Amino acid sequence: MTFTKTSQKFGQWADSRANTVYGLGFSSENHLKKFAEKFAEFKEAARIAKEKSHEKAELASTPSQESATGDMQSPFTPESVNGTDEERATPDISHNALPFPHGSAINKHWEAELAALKGNNAKLTAALLESTANVKQWKQQLAAYREEAERLHKRVTELEYTCSQTNVIKTHKTELNQTIEELESALKTKEEEIDGLKAEVENARQLQAQRDSLAQKLQETETRSRDLVGQLADLEQRLESNQLGQEAFLRNLRTLLELLDGKIFELTELRDNLAKLVEGS
Structure with a gap:
């Protein structure tokens, strides 16, 4: 599983089996950097857990690795447990890969996974410390460890497969x-x-x-x-x-003017008449 930063605020990884590429966008470059660091941290934790799981399988399958009292080494703690060969049976690790969660909640998912593993590891350590007095209780804790180891191995298998893409x-x-x-x-x-x-x-x-x-x-x-x-x-x-x-x-x-013309006409006639009278006299 490889997370690649493709830009300042975006990263992606591929699921070749589903022929799908998943990507996440972030609000800032600092958030992307923190996510990439957590991604690498979980990947390294998965690799270490897988190595310890293989070591446990080798110890359980090799009689020379057992202690003189019949104790078996735990992959998460140095404490030993007394028991028979049947009680020290090797846990069955399945290689079927689970679907890888994707989307904006992947960071919370991995943190929850890691927290669950840490809690189960603490429980397993306490059970191994008390296993000399109660073998049955140790078997119950070992079964819980086997279940968690199987889940973790499935995660590691898918991460290794994805890295090849x-x-x-x-x-x-x-x-x-x-x-x-x-x-x-x-x-x-x-x-x-x-x-x-x-x-x-x-x-x-x-x-x-x-x-x-x-x-x-x-x-x-x-x-x-x-x-x-x-x-x-x-x-x-x-x-x-x-x-x-x-x-x-x-x-x-x-x-x-008309009146004046009339008067002038009358005066003219009067003048003419007067002139005639003057001439006649």
Whole structure:
């Protein structure tokens, strides 16, 4: 099992049996670093547990490794236990791999696994210390140890199998890096578009300010226009009144001229008559 950091905030590993690559994203580079350290720590603990399990199997299967009193060495503690050959039977370690948990909860899962193993190891140590007085109790604790050892061996088997898929991980890493580059390029393009939109928004704001100014000037012009229209109407009304007065004056003047013409005609006739009278006398 190999955890690979593919970027500052992302890591991945592969499950070749399921033909699947799992990945985890982190909120910061420090969280990714801590996860990678824990991952390596659990992997090393699994390797050590597997070695101890193999040592126990070798001790149980070789008579020369037993003590003079018939004790058997525990893989987790140096204490010995008295018992018969049947009581020192080698635990059956299965090689069937369990499905590897994945997702955002993998760290908690492994911590729980390690905590469970530590708790079972403490129980097993206490049972081995008391095994000289109670062999039956030691058998019960040994059965619990066998179950935990089998589970741990299954984890180790899957980790070893996954480690052989380095090429698959590298291939997926290359593809992910290429995808990241494409996304960064697209992000850069989007940022340029956003800058262009910001410039357009600024221009729109300036145009809006100009429009508001022109609207205010237009409103003022309309107000002045209404005032001028009112003044023009008043002038037209006054002009119309003046025209009516002028027309009346002209009518009166024409009437006066007509009367004056009549009087002039009468005076002319009177003059002519007077002239005739003067000539006749």
